[in-house]
Amino acid sequence: QVQLVESGGGLVQPGGSLRLSCAASGFTFSSYTMSWYRQAPGKERELVATITSTGNYTNYADSAKGRFTISRDNAKNTVYLQMNSLKPEDTAVYYCKAMVSWGKGTLVTVSS
Numbered sequence: 001q002v003q004l005v006e007s008g009g010g011l012v013q014p015g016g017s018l019r020l021s022c023a024a025s026g027f028t029f030s031s032y033t034m035s036w037y038r039q040a041p042g043k044e045r046e047l048v049a050t051i052t053s054t055g056n057y058t059n060y061a062d063s064a065k066g067r068f069t070i071s072r073d074n075a076k077n078t079v080y081l082q083m084n085s086l087k088p089e090d091t092a093v094y095y096c097k098a099m100v101s102w103g104k105g106t107l108v109t110v111s112s
Contacts, residue, residue, distance in 0.1 A: 002026040002101040009094060009106030012086055016110070020081040022096030022103060030054075030074040032099060036081045038092035039105075045095070049081060063089075086110045 008020040020036070033052050039045040049070035050059045058070050069082040079096060086108075093105040 002098060004096045004098060004101060004103035006094060006096050006103045006106040009108045011109045011111065013112050014087060014110055016086050017082070017084045018086065018108060020083065020094055020106060020108075022079045022081075024077045024079070024096075024098060027098065029077040029098075034070075034072060034079040035097045036070060036079070037095045037097055037102075038090075038108075039095070040089075040092040043092075048094070051079065083108070 003025045005023045006020060008018060010018065012018050031053050033050060035050040036048040037045050038048050046061065048061050048064050049068055051070045051072055055072050060068060067083065067085045072079040081094065083090065088110045091108060091110050093107050095105045096103040
C-alpha cells in the first residue's frame with residue numbers, strides 16, 4: 001500500500017531554514033504528482049507546493065513563493081521541501097500527499 005513518511009521538521013528561529021523530506025513507497029513514485037500541505041493550529045489544511053511527476057513544473061501557494069522550493073528525486077522516491085526565511089506563521093504540521101494518500105506529518109515550529 002501507499003506509504004508516505006515525512007521527516008525534517010523541528011524548532012527553528014525566525015529567518016532560519018529547514019528541509020523537509022517525504023519518503024514514498026508502495027506505488028510508482030515517478031509517475032505521480034506530489035504535494036506538500038500544512039495545517040496550523042486551529043486552521044484548515046492548506047496546499048503549500050506541488051511538483052509534477054518529472055519535476056518539470058511546480059506550483060506554490062502565495063505564502064510560499066520566493067521562500068520555499070519543492071523538488072524530487074525519483075531515483076530515491078523522495079520529495080523535498082526546502083524552506084527558507086521562515087516566519088512564525090509557517091508553524092504547522094507539514095504533510096506529504098500522493099494521489100489521495102497522506103503521510104502522518106512532521107511538525108515545524110518557528111519561534112525565538
